[in-house]
Amino acid sequence: MCGRVGFFSDGLFINDVQAVLGDFINDIGTLPPHYNIAxxxxxxxxxxxxxxxxxxxxxxxxxxxxxxxHPINARAETINGKPMFRGSFRHKRALIPVNGFYEWHQEGSYKQPYWFHPTEQDYFALGAIWDEWYDNEHDKIITSSAIITTEANALMQPIHDRMPVIIPKESWALWLDSAVTEPEVLYDLLNPYRSDRMATYKVSTRVNSPVNDDVDLLSPMSPETLF
Known part of the structure; x- marks a missing residue:
């Protein structure tokens, strides 16, 4: 699964979207850095x-x-067959920018967190789906998302058997094109990302609590833990 991420390159992502896709509507403005989004x-x-x-x-x-x-992930292998996800997979796809993501591995009596990050760029663009739900009680629309996961690549396999789908820049336009509704056109984008374009290392268990959201969460535990 993919349930914890960090994102602190908002300006760079915005510039890249403009360069790759052209005009878009920024409803957020400038985001502050976040190192532990749960x-x-x-x-x-x-x-x-x-x-x-x-x-x-x-x-x-x-x-x-x-x-x-509120599922946070949708499996690539079954996303087109699940009634909960099928409509959004065909019509409402999204990119979720992250500088990296955390995953946990059972090591002895505790679960050790690892930080996974790109080596050739500053961030990943994760493949996701979205939808809008009307909250009658509070009279508002909630826009929600789920990250799509696929089988783990060689780097991830020792830690976890799943990883998020990562969409390369050259495929952003195709992924976000709502006119593309044929699942077969999209399946090739749901494959595991190349291991040689990622790296990982152990980080502090402070990340276990979403209350902690500071850059020190990304500090390696020690140099010898680097992969």
């Missing part, structure tokens, strides 16, 4: 309608009467 918190996303906006991290399809669960 489920139910606000997760920035570039939607297929070319709005760059905050989304609730935990998916709510528009057709549910009351959201009982």
């Amino acid at each position: 489920p139910s918190q606000q997760l920035p996303a570039l939607l297929s309608n070319h709005h760059y906006t905050n989304t609730s991290f935990g998916f709510i399809p528009h057709w549910v009467k009351q959201p009982k669960i």
